[in-house]
Amino acid sequence: MASRMTKIEIAWTLAVVVLLTGIAVWSTFVLYNVDALPPANEYVTVFAAQWSWTFRYSNGTNVTPNYNAASNTESGGGLWVQPGSTVQLNITSLDVDHSLYIAALGVQMNAIPGRWNFVSFQIPANAVPGTEYLIQCTEFCGTGHGTMRAFVVVV
Numbered sequence: 206m207a208s209r210m211t212k213i214e215i216a217w218t219l220a221v222v223v224l225l226t227g228i229a230v231w232s233t234f235v236l237y238n239v240d241a242l243p244p245a246n247e248y249v250t251v252f253a254a255q256w257s258w259t260f261r262y263s264n265g266t267n268v269t270p271n272y273n274a275a276s277n278t279e280s281g282g283g284l285w286v287q288p289g290s291t292v293q294l295n296i297t298s299l300d301v302d303h304s305l306y307i308a309a310l311g312v313q314m315n316a317i318p319g320r321w322n323f324v325s326f327q328i329p330a331n332a333v334p335g336t337e338y339l340i341q342c343t344e345f346c347g348t349g350h351g352t353m354r355a356f357v358v359v360v
Contacts, residue, residue: 242293242323242324242325243291243325243327244291245290245291245292245293245325246287246290246291246292247262247263247286247287247290247291247292247293248263248292248293248295249261249262249263249284249292249293249294249295250294250295250296250297251284251294251295251296251297251305251316252297252298252299252316253296253297253298253299253300253303253305253316253342253346253353254298254299254300255300255301255346255347255349255353256342256346256347256349256350256352256353257269257270257271257272257353257355258270258284258305258340258353258355260282260283260284260355262285268281268282268283268284268285269281269282270282270283270355270356272352272353272354272355274351274352274354279354279355279356283337283340283355283356283357283358284340284355284356284357284358285358285360286328286357286358286359286360287328287359287360288328288329288330288331288332288333288334288359289327289328289329289330289332290327290328291325291326291327291328292325292326292327292328293323293324293325294312294314294323294324294325294326295321295322295323296314296315296316296321296322296323296324297316297317297318297319297320297321297322298316298317298318299318300318301318301346301347302315302316302317302318302344302346303315303316303342303344303346303353304316304342304343304344305324305340305342306340306341306342306343307326307338307339307340307357308339308341309338309339310326310327310328310338310357311326312324312326313343315344316344328357328359332359333359334359334360335358335359336358336359337356337357337358337359338356338357339354339356339357340354340355340356340357341353341354342354
């Protein structure tokens, strides 16, 4: 009987070792790739400030949209993207903590003063020009927080 218990104990011990080894290998792979950004077609620098977003394109153009809450529209531009493109946002804040959130595209990244954060995302290839995706701040940043909005606009 003691011999049988020893075999079961060895089997359970080996099963645990194999399981933990598998988890360690998988976790190492995931952690190595979690911050890897895919190559982007467009790079946009985003500055968050109470209570607006400024988008700086790689050609040097700055756009600061003005959001109108009454009509849910903006003037002065937005984050312009091409269908099927991969966009990388380089995000920081000029004053307090903000959080850029594009729910329809599954994108969220914090904007923190003195720190740069990066996020890449894909615009659907079948997105029709004129399609708009709402950008909003999801980090309470003061009295104008509810109107800190803009749009990703497919061109």
